[in-house]
Amino acid sequence: MPELPEVETIKRGLVQRLARKPRITAIELKCGDLRRPVREEELGALVGQRLTAVTRRAKYLVFVTEKFNLVNHLGMTGSWRFEKGGGHLKHDHFVMTLSDKTKLIYNDPRRFGLLRLVETGSDEHAAVWGRLGPEPLERDFDSGYLWKQTRGCRSSIKAWLMDQRRVVGVGNIYASEALFQAGIRPRRQAGRIKQAECKSLVTAVRRVLNSAIDSGGSTIRDYRNATGSEGGFQNLLSVYGRGGDPCRHCKNRIASNVLAGRSTFWCPRCQK
């Protein structure tokens, strides 16, 4: 489900709702059978901790407390919501009861998500982040970086964009969108992207992600932010999910096929 704009939107909603920095008074792990198994004893250390911040790195959310970072990846279908009463839904896996009497609940039908508790400053931290690339909306992701990092690279530029070791946060929707904005076909070999194209691609990635954040993300199927609202960027998509439809720019039919195992969309006339 979520790429950078969706995770960022969820983060902002959580930050707003947790502004009073509540304490975690109880936790309940209903199902720890996520991508990596979690045990209740691991998450139990959160009880008594104060939620001081929520941050985002790549597509990960981080719930910060005095002693811990609860690292969360939403996989394809993860979501967080607040409940006042005892509301309980299918696929609720983890519940944090807060000192303001609300419950913060993690729901994830496909269970591709990640919940992992890491002590602040521990070595484990580096292991969680692995070898994540730069944030696309920060300074170190620029055309010089893109140029250098694509030299000698034989994979497609779309696969490159979606490789989180190269740059984080770009997934299947926004890779197609950014390449459309930059006028570059998804199948182009990354190592053959020209310098000028690197420049327009960096601009396109930034612009697409920022616009999507402004719209609160894209709700294609079931994405909701932390307060239950849908995003709006699905209405502004240029190519993703629009195979066979007319290009908004040139009216040519949007093409689609599978690239590196993922559905891919582009305009054969606007993109070279």
Place this chain on the structure above:
DNA sequence: CGTTCCACCTGCCAGC
């Protein structure tokens, strides 16, 4: 090493 393929899971929708 770089790259591709597939499994991991449930839900939903189109087509029969």
Place this chain on the structure above:
DNA sequence: TGCTGGCAGGTGGAAC
């Protein structure tokens, strides 16, 4: 109506 197959916003490990 009900079944089946295909597909879904991500990731990491196996295989080449």
